[in-house]
Amino acid sequence: MSQTNSTIKEKGFILINPLIPEFSGHLIDHHMHLFESGLPLKADRRYTPDYDVTLENYRALCKEHGVQGALLVQPSFLADDNYYLLSVLDEIRKRELPFLARGVITVERNKNYDFQKLSEKGVIGIRFNLVGKESSFRIEEYNRIISESKDFDYHLELYCSNAWIAKLATQLNRCGSQIVIDHFGMPDETNSRESKIFHLGELSTSPIIKASAPYRFLGVADSNLAATECEVLAEALRSAYGDNCLVWGSDWPCTQFEERQSFADTLNWRSQWEAV
Numbered sequence: 001m002s003q004t005n006s007t008i009k010e011k012g013f014i015l016i017n018p019l020i021p022e023f024s025g026h027l028i029d030h031h032m033h034l035f036e037s038g039l040p041l042k043a044d045r046r047y048t049p050d051y052d053v054t055l056e057n058y059r060a061l062c063k064e065h066g067v068q069g070a071l072l073v074q075p076s077f078l079a080d081d082n083y084y085l086l087s088v089l090d091e092i093r094k095r096e097l098p099f100l101a102r103g104v105i106t107v108e109r110n111k112n113y114d115f116q117k118l119s120e121k122g123v124i125g126i127r128f129n130l131v132g133k134e135s136s137f138r139i140e141e142y143n144r145i146i147s148e149s150k151d152f153d154y155h156l157e158l159y160c161s162n163a164w165i166a167k168l169a170t171q172l173n174r175c176g177s178q179i180v181i182d183h184f185g186m187p188d189e190t191n192s193r194e195s196k197i198f199h200l201g202e203l204s205t206s207p208i209i210k211a212s213a214p215y216r217f218l219g220v221a222d223s224n225l226a227a228t229e230c231e232v233l234a235e236a237l238r239s240a241y242g243d244n245c246l247v248w249g250s251d252w253p254c255t256q257f258e259e260r261q262s263f264a265d266t267l268n269w270r271s272q273w274e275a276v
Helices: 055-065 083-094 115-121 143-150 162-175 189-193 223-241 263-275
Strands: 028-032 069-073 100-106 123-129 155-159 179-181 208-211 246-248
Touching (some): 055 069, 069 123, 143 162, 162 179
Parallel strands (some): 155 179
C-alpha cells in the first residue's frame, strides 16, 4: 500500500481531519467547552452553570478514553469574553502539555480583534451563536471582522435552527471562509427521520458538519436513542457533502443535559456515526 493510501480512510473521523489538517491521524474532540463558576456571564443567556469544567478535569477524561486533543469552543453564556478560553490555550502551550488544542471564539459586531495575536494563541475560528436570534442577524455588521479573520484562515461556525442554515451560511461565506455547521445542522425530528438535510450548493467550499449533541435537536428522552436516529442523518450528509464532511464532537459537558449521558457515551455515538 502506498504512503498516500495508508493515510486515507473513507467515512472516517481519525486519519483525515478536514477542519484541523495538522491534527490528522489523532482522535480529536471538535466541540467541547471549559468554564468555571464565577466568570462574567452574558445578560440574556439561556443557561447559568453552577459547576466547573477545568482543563485538568477534561484532560483526565480524554486520557481515560484515548482522546488526544480538542477544539475548545466559547460557551454561549460567556458571550465574547474569551479570556478563559485563551488562558487555557496559553496554559497548554506554556506548560508544553501533551495535548493538541485549538480554539473557537465568539465576537461582537463592530468590535476590534487582534487576529494575529489570537492565531498565535491557537484560535482558528469564530462561532456565530444565532439560535433564537436568526432574524435579527445582519451580516453587514460583521463584514469587517469576517474579512480580517479570513486573512488568517479562520473558519466560521454557525449555530442556528435548521431552517436558517442555507441563508445564513451563504451570507457568512461571502468572503470565502470555510463554513462549519454545529450539531448536525439542528434538524427537527421529521427532517432527521426522513433524512432531509440542508442544501448549500452556493458555498465556495463544502461545509464541515459537527457530528454532535443529538439531544439538542431530537425531542426524545433517551440520548442514546437520539444518537441512533442520527445514523441515517450522518449517511445523508456524507452523500451530500463527501465522505469526510463530518467531524466528531462530544459537546462536553453537555450543558443543560448533563445527567443524560457520559463522555464515554459520546465516543460510542462517534463509532455509530462512523460505521454507517
